[in-house]
Amino acid sequence: MAERILLRVPPGDAPGSTILVGDDALDSFSRNEEIGPWLEGRTAFFLSSAKIRSLQGERLTALRSRAGTPVDLEVIDGEAAKRIAQAEPLWEEMLSSGGKRDSRLVTFGGGSVGDLGGFVAGTFLRGIEYAQVPTTLLAQVDAALGGKTAVDLEGGKNTVGLFHHPRLVISDTRVLATLPKGELRSGLVEVVKMGALLDFELFERVESDLDRLLDAESGDFPATMAPVVASAARAKCGVVEEDPTEKGRRRVLNFGHTLAHALEKVLRYDHLRHGEAVGYGLLFALRLSRRLGLLDEASDAAGALDRRMARLLRRFDLPSLRDLRPELGDDPVDALAEAMARDKKATEEGILWCLARGPEREALDVRIPPADVRRELAAFLDDPWGSDIL
Amino acid sequence: MAERILLRVPPGDAPGSTILVGDDALDSFSRNEEIGPWLEGRTAFFLSSAKIRSLQGERLTALRSRAGTPVDLEVIDGEAAKRIAQAEPLWEEMLSSGGKRDSRLVTFGGGSVGDLGGFVAGTFLRGIEYAQVPTTLLAQVDAALGGKTAVDLEGGKNTVGLFHHPRLVISDTRVLATLPKGELRSGLVEVVKMGALLDFELFERVESDLDRLLDAESGDFPATMAPVVASAARAKCGVVEEDPTEKGRRRVLNFGHTLAHALEKVLRYDHLRHGEAVGYGLLFALRLSRRLGLLDEASDAAGALDRRMARLLRRFDLPSLRDLRPELGDDPVDALAEAMARDKKATEEGILWCLARGPEREALDVRIPPADVRRELAAFLDDPWGSDIL
Numbered sequence: 001m002a003e004r005i006l007l008r009v010p011p012g013d014a015p016g017s018t019i020l021v022g023d024d025a026l027d028s029f030s031r032n033e034e035i036g037p038w039l040e041g042r043t044a045f046f047l048s049s050a051k052i053r054s055l056q057g058e059r060l061t062a063l064r065s066r067a068g069t070p071v072d073l074e075v076i077d078g079e080a081a082k083r084i085a086q087a088e089p090l091w092e093e094m095l096s097s098g099g100k101r102d103s104r105l106v107t108f109g110g111g112s113v114g115d116l117g118g119f120v121a122g123t124f125l126r127g128i129e130y131a132q133v134p135t136t137l138l139a140q141v142d143a144a145l146g147g148k149t150a151v152d153l154e155g156g157k158n159t160v161g162l163f164h165h166p167r168l169v170i171s172d173t174r175v176l177a178t179l180p181k182g183e184l185r186s187g188l189v190e191v192v193k194m195g196a197l198l199d200f201e202l203f204e205r206v207e208s209d210l211d212r213l214l215d216a217e218s219g220d221f222p223a224t225m226a227p228v229v230a231s232a233a234r235a236k237c238g239v240v241e242e243d244p245t246e247k248g249r250r251r252v253l254n255f256g257h258t259l260a261h262a263l264e265k266v267l268r269y270d271h272l273r274h275g276e277a278v279g280y281g282l283l284f285a286l287r288l289s290r291r292l293g294l295l296d297e298a299s300d301a302a303g304a305l306d307r308r309m310a311r312l313l314r315r316f317d318l319p320s321l322r323d324l325r326p327e328l329g330d331d332p333v334d335a336l337a338e339a340m341a342r343d344k345k346a347t348e349e350g351i352l353w354c355l356a357r358g359p360e361r362e363a364l365d366v367r368i369p370p371a372d373v374r375r376e377l378a379a380f381l382d383d384p385w386g387s388d389i390l
Numbered sequence: 391m392a393e394r395i396l397l398r399v400p401p402g403d404a405p406g407s408t409i410l411v412g413d414d415a416l417d418s419f420s421r422n423e424e425i426g427p428w429l430e431g432r433t434a435f436f437l438s439s440a441k442i443r444s445l446q447g448e449r450l451t452a453l454r455s456r457a458g459t460p461v462d463l464e465v466i467d468g469e470a471a472k473r474i475a476q477a478e479p480l481w482e483e484m485l486s487s488g489g490k491r492d493s494r495l496v497t498f499g500g501g502s503v504g505d506l507g508g509f510v511a512g513t514f515l516r517g518i519e520y521a522q523v524p525t526t527l528l529a530q531v532d533a534a535l536g537g538k539t540a541v542d543l544e545g546g547k548n549t550v551g552l553f554h555h556p557r558l559v560i561s562d563t564r565v566l567a568t569l570p571k572g573e574l575r576s577g578l579v580e581v582v583k584m585g586a587l588l589d590f591e592l593f594e595r596v597e598s599d600l601d602r603l604l605d606a607e608s609g610d611f612p613a614t615m616a617p618v619v620a621s622a623a624r625a626k627c628g629v630v631e632e633d634p635t636e637k638g639r640r641r642v643l644n645f646g647h648t649l650a651h652a653l654e655k656v657l658r659y660d661h662l663r664h665g666e667a668v669g670y671g672l673l674f675a676l677r678l679s680r681r682l683g684l685l686d687e688a689s690d691a692a693g694a695l696d697r698r699m700a701r702l703l704r705r706f707d708l709p710s711l712r713d714l715r716p717e718l719g720d721d722p723v724d725a726l727a728e729a730m731a732r733d734k735k736a737t738e739e740g741i742l743w744c745l746a747r748g749p750e751r752e753a754l755d756v757r758i759p760p761a762d763v764r765r766e767l768a769a770f771l772d773d774p775w776g777s778d779i780l
Contacts, residue, residue, distance in 0.1 A: 084478055088543075095545035123513070126538065126551045127635075150516065153478075155485035161516045162552055245517075 002028050003230045007237040009165055009244040017165050019145065021230040023222035025172040030062035041068040043098050047117040048108040049077040052135055056175050060108055071097050079269060081112045082151045090120050101125050110136035111143035118149030122164030131168035136179060137187025138275055140171040141232035146240040163245055171229050173222040184214050185316050186275025191232045192312060193255050193282060196305060198235040200359040207312055252362045255354045256281035262339035267327055272319060279318050282309055284380050288368065289355040291376060296358040305358050310385050321384050333377045337370065392418050393620045397627040399555055399634035407555050409535065411620040413612035415562040420452035431458040433488050437507040438498040439467040442525055446565050450498055461487050469659060471502045472541045480510050491515050500526035501533035508539030512554030521558035526569060527577025528665055530561040531622035536630040553635055561619050563612040574604050575706050576665025581622045582702060583645050583672060586695060588625040590749040597702055642752045645744045646671035652729035657717055662709060669708050672699055674770050678758065679745040681766060686748040695748050700775050711774045723767045727760065
């Protein structure tokens with residue numbers, strides 16, 4: 001079974017995205033009649049990496065067979081794929097193999113393949129339609145949804161790109177079964193983030209099902225994961241529809257990401273997966289929320305949001321921040337504060353924080369004096385789990 | 391005096407473009423109050439070439455002085471600027487000099503600088519607002535308007551880009567006074583194209599004022615040119631508002647461009663300026679229009695559109711197509727037909743021609759059997775002015 005979620009953006013313009021989530025989404029949709037007009041008779045580019053093709057390539061067979069002229073494009077694996085130098089040969093190959101304005105592109109991979117593929121599709125002949133077939137949990141619940149595409153510069157990640165919504169997102173939870181546990185955990189942190197501020201039932205589902213959601217070898221896994229992916233996708237789509245280009249409400253998705261991006265950058269994108277960094281970012285955002293008196297202590301019988309978050313994330317077994325301390329340099333507070341100030345989401349007027357008041361209650365665009373942030377950061381690095389304030 | 395034209399696109403989304411046309415548009419708008427919120431207190435990147443800065447740089451002084459932190463960016467001159475390899479150091483420099491989502495970019499140059507700058511602005515941090523200050527007639531009446539941005543690939547021109555509308559276009563006709571006559575002629579062909587199908591009074595104004603419009607040294611030149619640029623801009627904006635992403639009506643602007651792009655490509659972008667190639671493209675499109683019986687013979691007392699166009703373009707002194715014959719290779723018909731089939735505006739179903747029925751009456755998306763096109767092409771190359779059919 002596959003669940004269908006519609007994302008309509010931007011208002012009055014493009015047809016938006018159709019998102020299909022399920023434990024056999026690829027097969028059932030590839031047999032579907034509506035895929036015909038989108039693929040049949042057309043040149044379609046299938047972008048993937050050698051590793052993904054060898055692990056999961058056969059899952060794409062049914063979809064690929066519907067294209068008029070399928071053309072395989074290959075990129076290197078991981079974040080290194082997200083460079084202009086990787087995009088350029090793809091555009092040239094698309095042009096020389098007959099790509100036209102009504103050709104299609106299908107990405108098959110994790111967030112990096114999707115980000116690169118969306119950027120390439122969004123700029124080839126000023127934009128061709130494309131589909132995302134995400135193969136990581138992080139990509140299924142976050143990266144593949146909402147139209148953000150990007151490549152990296154020397155000076156920063158995701159600094160060159162555009163908004164270009166995929167016409168289709170096919171999130172098949174069976175392809176997640178070959179992921180390492182760290183990848184599942186990393187994706188589930190993003191689910192927890194969305195659950196906390198957008199759908200608290202989803203947060204509670206992760207609390208109760210965490211062990212089964214991390215057991216990819218169980219036969220039930222694709223079916224257990226499917227409703228979690230679907231709820232996260234619905235939560236994200238709701239926010240994106242409201243604010244497709246992140247001028248306002250969409251910033252709620254940045255919860256936990258201000259510190260996370262800085263941590264990743266200072267650690268040179270090593271040592272922590274994105275979702276693991278977001279885990280620490282969530283703890284820090286909740287620390288700031290408490291310090292500013294934003295958190296509603298009594299909102300929930302099970303305790304305030306920061307305590308519940310800390311209890312849940314404890315079970316994720318994140319790499320220890322204390323162990324990573326040497327990697328953060330001589331003055332970690334300085335390095336992280338500097339990286340946050342240069343974050344691409346910072347404006348000329350400084351960092352706009354997304355903090356929390358309680359379950360499903362965000363506090364957007366909070367400005368905090370830099371000295372206060374540095375003081376909290378120092379305390380946080382000594383005790384990220386907040387036993388000093390909880 | 392500067393005339394103000396508003397371009398509202400896309401429906402219900404971005405604020406669109408404000409276009410200011412006049413013989414002192416730069417000075418009068420730079421003193422204007424409304425430029426303040428757009429530039430003051432912000433980092434603003436001014437993209438130009440060394441040549442343009444040396445010829446016209448001082449005209450930008452007043453505008454530049456309004457920016458909080460002006461940063462100059464330099465590109466090489468001409469079409470060679472429109473490469474990904476030229477864009478990458480610009481993005482890096484913008485990032486390292488503190489560019490943020492609310493920073494601004496201002497292009498100051500011809501179509502190449504504008505196309506590259508629009509692409510860089512449209513993709514930097516997924517898009518920052520920008521202004522175009524076009525310094526060629528072609529850019530003022532066409533390239534700077536309508537949000538098309540692009541760079542070139544080995545495989546073709548304008549093949550990587552996106553739609554990103556400038557917030558402002560400042561078309562100051564005084565900056566045109568240093569252009570060589572060939573540049574003025576090239577721009578006026580695009581004016582003639584828009585006049586023919588969108589505003590026949592504009593076509594007739596070029597017919598009557600051509601000599602003054604080509605006399606850049608006359609003191610009246612900026613004032614004579616200003617209403618022509620304004621009418622062309624209004625004509626183009628009307629079409630773009632109707633169809634911002636060229637899914638339908640905007641294709642009327644492609645009148646004359648199917649053969650023009652092929653001519654430019656086969657001539658390796660040498661020998662003919664863009665507008666000069668469009669001149670021949672217009673004659674060929676009108677030849678096809680007549681052959682297909684589309685042209686309304688009696689629509690106008692001054693003769694059918696193809697005859698009037700030929701009479702007017704004769705006065706433009708275009709480089710002779712016969713002299714260029716050796717440059718088109720052993721089989722020019724084959725080379726041009728092949729180039730047209732690979733044009734990026736071709737669809738999987740072939741070339742969609744924009745032809746004419748008469749003044750202000752286009753025939754859109756006409757399909758013509760390739761053999762017929764080749765036959766007409768052979769006749770056209772022998773006699774582009776159509777004395778055989780007129």
